[in-house]
Amino acid sequence: MxxxxxxxxxxxxxxxxxxxxxxxxxxxxxxxxxxxxxxxxxxxxxxxxxxxxxxxxxxxxxxxxxxxxxxxxxxxxxxxxxxxxxxxxxxxxxxxxQEALPGLTWVLWFLFRFTAVLPMNAAAVLLLFPDGLPRGRWRAAGWASLALMGAGLVLFLVVPSTQREIDASLAALVPGADTDPTSIEALRPVAEQVVTLSWVLGSVGFALALVTVIARYRASRDGERERMRWLAWAVLVMVLLIATSLLVDVTVLNSFFLGAALLVGPVAMVIAIVRPDIVSVENLLVRTLVYGGISVVIVLVDLLALAIISATLGDAFGERQVVLLVLLLAAILYGPMRLRIEGWVRRAVLGDRRDPYAVVASLASTLERSDDDGAQLGAVVEAVSTAFGLSFVQVEVDRSAGERLVASRGERPEHVRSFPIAYRSRTIGRLTLPSHGVRNHLTARDEVLLADVVRQAAAAIRSSQLSDELQRSREGLVLAREEERRRIRRDLHDGLGPSLSAVVFRLESARLTVASDPDSADEQLAETRDVVQEIIKDVRRLVHDLRPPALDDRGLAGALTQLAEHADAAVDVRVRAAIDGGLPAAVEVAAFRIASEAMNNTLRHAHARTCSVTLSADLDELVVEVADDGVGIAADARPGIGLVSLRERAAELGGTVELRCPETGGTIVTARLPLHGRMEP
Known part of the structure; x- marks a missing residue:
C-alpha cells in the first residue's frame, strides 16, 4: 500500500x-x-x-x-x-x-572487527525482501542463518588478531594504538582455528540465507514472483560485474565494478518494491544474459587466441597486433554469437514465442492428427504453454447443448486474465492465462502470435464441433423420422383403426335392424356419430402434433397471440411482430415451439407480472425475444431440460439461443434463426 x-x-x-x-x-x-x-x-x-x-x-x-x-x-x-x-x-x-588520535583504539576495532557484521546485514536484507521475513518453515531457516552468522561474528570479535603485518605496521606508525580491545588472550594459541571457525559459521549462515531466498522464489506466485525476478536480475548483474573486475587489471575500473556490484542489488530491490513495472524485467533478464554471455565467450576466445600466439610466435607479435586481433575476433564473433545466444536465452526464459511459424506449424500438425474435441483442446493448451513458457493455461469451449469443455495445464494462480476465443464473430470459448510474471508479459508481437494460435485452434475446434453436430443432426433426423412414423403408425393402428372398424360394425348393425327395430338403429347411429367425433378429434390432434394449425390459419404472430390470450391471467403477455412476408415452414414451427416453451417457463417459474414476445425478421434471420420482469436465474444455475431443448431446436436450423439476466432483473431469451434470404413475399 x-x-x-x-x-x-x-x-x-x-x-x-x-x-x-x-x-x-x-x-x-x-x-x-x-x-x-x-x-x-x-x-x-x-x-x-x-x-x-x-x-x-x-x-x-x-x-x-x-x-x-x-x-x-x-x-x-x-x-x-x-x-x-x-x-x-x-x-x-x-x-x-603518526599520532594516536582520540578514540583511535575503538575506531580501529570498528574498522577491523565490527564491520564483519556487513555480510550479516546483507543476509538480513535478502531475507526481508520483498515484504518481510519468509513465512512457514523457511522463517526458521532465516533465523538460523542469522544465528550462525551472529555466532561467527562474536567469535571474530573476541579472537586475538592474526593480521601480524598490519599490527606491526600500525604499531610502528602510531605507537599506543590497540586493535584488540575485546579479544580474549586465552584464545591466542588457537587464534587461527577460531578465525577459521568464525569464517565457516559465517559462510554456512550466508549460504543458508541464499537457500532460503531461492526457496522463497520458487514458492512465490504472481506479484511476489515478479518482484523476486528483479533480485534474480541483480544477482546476475553482480556476477557479471565481479567477473569483469577479476579480468580487468585496472585499479579504477576494478573499484567501479565492485562498487556497482554492491549497489545493483539495493537498486533492484527499490525498483521491485516501488515501481516493478517501470521497465520490462523480461527484457532486462534476456538482454543481460545475452550480452553477458557474449562478453564471456569473446573474452575466453581472445585469451585462448593470445595464449596460442604467445606459445607459437613469442614476442614477435606486438601490442598493436594484439589489439587488432582482439578487435577482429570480437567483430567476427559478435554477430553470429549474439543471434545464437539470444535465441537460446529467449527460448529458455520466454519459450518458443519468438519462432511463430514453428508454433503454428506444430499446432496444425497436432490438430490434424486429433479427431476428438478433448484431444484438440489439450493440443491447444500444450501449444500455448510451450510457445509462451507459461506455468498455467486453461481453455474453455462452449458446446451447442449448453455443455462446457475445459482443458488446463498447471496450477491456477491467484491473478489471471481471459481472452475470448471467437469464430466468425461468435465467441465460442475463453483462453485463461496468468496475469503476472516475466513469461506472462505479452508484447504486441506476442499478442499477434497468440491471436494466430487461438484463431487456428478455434477454427479446428469449431470444425470438429460442426462435424459432430452434423453427424448428431443426421442421426437425430433419422431417429426423429422413424419415431414419428412409429407414433403415427401406433396412433393409426391402435386408435383410428379400431375406431373406424367400430364405425363400420355399428353402421352394418344399424342397417340390418333399421327395418325391424328403427329405434335401436337410431340409437346405434347416434353412438356411431359420437365415435366419429372422437375420430375427428384424434385426427386433429395428429395434425396439431405435426404442425400447429394456428400457424396456417393465423401465421406465427397470430398463433403466439392466441397462445397468449389463453395464458394465466396473472401475467400480462403481449406479442409484438415486425415481419414482412412469410416464413419458411421449418423456421415458423421452430420459432413457435421456442417462444411457447419460453412463455411457459415464464408462467411457471418466473413469478413475473409482465411478459413480452417480440418477433423481428430481415432477409438473413428471424429474431424471437421473450422477456419478463420475474426473479431471473442464478448465475451458477445449470441449464435445465427446457433451455437445452430450446438450444437444440435452434441448432437444428443453424441458429442460436441466448439466455441472459439483466442487472435490473428478469430474464431475456433471444433466439436467432437463419433465413438465408428465404422470406416469402
Whole structure:
C-alpha cells in the first residue's frame, strides 16, 4: 500500500549520514596523496558514498511504502557503510599524522572487527525482501542463518588478531594504538582455528540465507514472483560485474565494478518494491544474459587466441597486433554469437514465442492428427504453454447443448486474465492465462502470435464441433423420422383403426335392424356419430402434433397471440411482430415451439407480472425475444431440460439461443434463426 507520510526518521538518518560523509571527505582531503601503508590506501569517502546511496535508496522505499522493512534495512546497512568509510578516513589520518588520535583504539576495532557484521546485514536484507521475513518453515531457516552468522561474528570479535603485518605496521606508525580491545588472550594459541571457525559459521549462515531466498522464489506466485525476478536480475548483474573486475587489471575500473556490484542489488530491490513495472524485467533478464554471455565467450576466445600466439610466435607479435586481433575476433564473433545466444536465452526464459511459424506449424500438425474435441483442446493448451513458457493455461469451449469443455495445464494462480476465443464473430470459448510474471508479459508481437494460435485452434475446434453436430443432426433426423412414423403408425393402428372398424360394425348393425327395430338403429347411429367425433378429434390432434394449425390459419404472430390470450391471467403477455412476408415452414414451427416453451417457463417459474414476445425478421434471420420482469436465474444455475431443448431446436436450423439476466432483473431469451434470404413475399 502506498504511503502518504514523509519518512521523518529515514530523512533524519540520511541527514546524519550526509554529515558523516562530509567529515570523511574532509579527513581524506587532509591526507591527500601522502604515502601511507597499502592496507589503508583506499580513501574512506568511497565507502561512505556507497553507504549514503544505500541509505538514500532506503528513504525512497520508506517514502512510497511507509514502515516497509526493506526501507529501514537499507537505511541501516547504508549507515553501517558510512561509519565504515568514516572509520577508514579517521585511521588514514592517524597513520598520516603518526599520532594516536582520540578514540583511535575503538575506531580501529570498528574498522577491523565490527564491520564483519556487513555480510550479516546483507543476509538480513535478502531475507526481508520483498515484504518481510519468509513465512512457514523457511522463517526458521532465516533465523538460523542469522544465528550462525551472529555466532561467527562474536567469535571474530573476541579472537586475538592474526593480521601480524598490519599490527606491526600500525604499531610502528602510531605507537599506543590497540586493535584488540575485546579479544580474549586465552584464545591466542588457537587464534587461527577460531578465525577459521568464525569464517565457516559465517559462510554456512550466508549460504543458508541464499537457500532460503531461492526457496522463497520458487514458492512465490504472481506479484511476489515478479518482484523476486528483479533480485534474480541483480544477482546476475553482480556476477557479471565481479567477473569483469577479476579480468580487468585496472585499479579504477576494478573499484567501479565492485562498487556497482554492491549497489545493483539495493537498486533492484527499490525498483521491485516501488515501481516493478517501470521497465520490462523480461527484457532486462534476456538482454543481460545475452550480452553477458557474449562478453564471456569473446573474452575466453581472445585469451585462448593470445595464449596460442604467445606459445607459437613469442614476442614477435606486438601490442598493436594484439589489439587488432582482439578487435577482429570480437567483430567476427559478435554477430553470429549474439543471434545464437539470444535465441537460446529467449527460448529458455520466454519459450518458443519468438519462432511463430514453428508454433503454428506444430499446432496444425497436432490438430490434424486429433479427431476428438478433448484431444484438440489439450493440443491447444500444450501449444500455448510451450510457445509462451507459461506455468498455467486453461481453455474453455462452449458446446451447442449448453455443455462446457475445459482443458488446463498447471496450477491456477491467484491473478489471471481471459481472452475470448471467437469464430466468425461468435465467441465460442475463453483462453485463461496468468496475469503476472516475466513469461506472462505479452508484447504486441506476442499478442499477434497468440491471436494466430487461438484463431487456428478455434477454427479446428469449431470444425470438429460442426462435424459432430452434423453427424448428431443426421442421426437425430433419422431417429426423429422413424419415431414419428412409429407414433403415427401406433396412433393409426391402435386408435383410428379400431375406431373406424367400430364405425363400420355399428353402421352394418344399424342397417340390418333399421327395418325391424328403427329405434335401436337410431340409437346405434347416434353412438356411431359420437365415435366419429372422437375420430375427428384424434385426427386433429395428429395434425396439431405435426404442425400447429394456428400457424396456417393465423401465421406465427397470430398463433403466439392466441397462445397468449389463453395464458394465466396473472401475467400480462403481449406479442409484438415486425415481419414482412412469410416464413419458411421449418423456421415458423421452430420459432413457435421456442417462444411457447419460453412463455411457459415464464408462467411457471418466473413469478413475473409482465411478459413480452417480440418477433423481428430481415432477409438473413428471424429474431424471437421473450422477456419478463420475474426473479431471473442464478448465475451458477445449470441449464435445465427446457433451455437445452430450446438450444437444440435452434441448432437444428443453424441458429442460436441466448439466455441472459439483466442487472435490473428478469430474464431475456433471444433466439436467432437463419433465413438465408428465404422470406416469402
Amino acid at each position: 502506498r504511503s502518504t507520510q514523509v519518512p521523518v526518521g529515514g530523512l533524519a538518518a540520511l541527514g546524519v549520514g550526509t554529515a558523516l560523509f562530509a567529515v570523511a571527505v574532509a579527513l581524506d582531503l587532509r591526507v591527500g596523496d601522502a604515502p601511507i601503508p597499502e592496507w589503508t590506501e583506499e580513501p574512506g569517502w568511497t565507502f561512505a558514498a556507497m553507504g549514503l546511496i544505500q541509505a538514500g535508496l532506503g528513504v525512497v522505499v520508506l517514502w512510497h511504502r511507509h514502515r516497509h522493512p526493506i526501507g529501514w534495512a537499507l537505511v541501516g546497512l547504508g549507515f553501517l557503510w558510512i561509519l565504515d568509510g568514516l572509520a577508514q578516513s579517521y585511521v588514514r589520518l592517524a597513520v598520516f599524522e
